[in-house]
Amino acid sequence: MRGLLVVGLIVVIAVITTVLGYQLPRSSSSSSLSPPSAALPSDARRGAHSGALGEADGIVPDGVTVFDDTIPAVAKLDPDLLKALRRAASGAAHDGVEFYVNSGWRSTAYQNQLLRQAVAKYGSENEAARWVATAATSPHVTGDAVDLGRSDATAWLAGHGAEYGLCQIYRNETWHYELRISAIERGCPRMYADPTEDPRMQQ
Incomplete structure (x- = not known):
């Protein structure tokens, strides 16, 4: 018993x-x-990636600026975007500000990896979509977006970016800039709260 x-x-x-x-x-x-304390691209840039991805896929080593032509993440940016970034960086240099790149052009494989990391980090595809786009919709994959490091650069662009056609696109991503030529005359368009409001992301 x-x-x-x-x-x-x-x-x-x-x-x-x-x-x-x-x-x-x-x-x-x-x-x-909860909202992230740092951008996923920055995390990946510091080695939080797995597999065989490297600089050829758009991973950016520390200390890269918009003038580093040997780095694919910079060299493969849209030529007009890169030209605007370099003009703005030259203007910012007079104020003692340097434009460091956290992320620029990305391969499809790298974008897919970042999305997987975002889903794991935020717990669902819907929440991850507020921070990382799919490879089919991301402007990084086409070379049409850049993520800048260091708050002094993004603060400088918040005040002067429109003069060069450089605009922050999402309110939750202060580091993410794209080229909007019309901003030179009209100012930057209204920001989306996050990428889920962007019609380009609905494809």
Whole structure:
């Protein structure tokens, strides 16, 4: 009889442990949906990537500026965007500000990897879409967007970017800039709250 009680107690403990084991990850994952403290491209640039991706896919080493033609992430940017960035960087240099690149052109493989990382980090595809686009819709894959590092550069562009046709596109991504030629005369267009509001992302 005592043996049956011991066996029964072990079964009950195993069931409780199994139930708690499945519940704990679910409760802890909800806290990961808070706004990010840093851009995913910056995380990846510092080595948070896996596999065989490298500079040829658009990963950017530390200290790269908009003038570094040997780095594919810079060299493969749209020529008009790159020209505007370099003109703006020359203007910013007079104020002691330098334009460092966290991310620019990206290969499809790199963009897919960033999206997978975002889904893992934020817990769902819908939440990840607020920060990382698919390879089919990302302006980084076509070379039409750049993510700039260091707050002094983005602060300078917030005040002067429109003069060069450079505009922040998303309110939640202060580092992400694209070329809008009409901004030189009319100012930058209204920002989207995040990429999910951008019609280009609905393809």
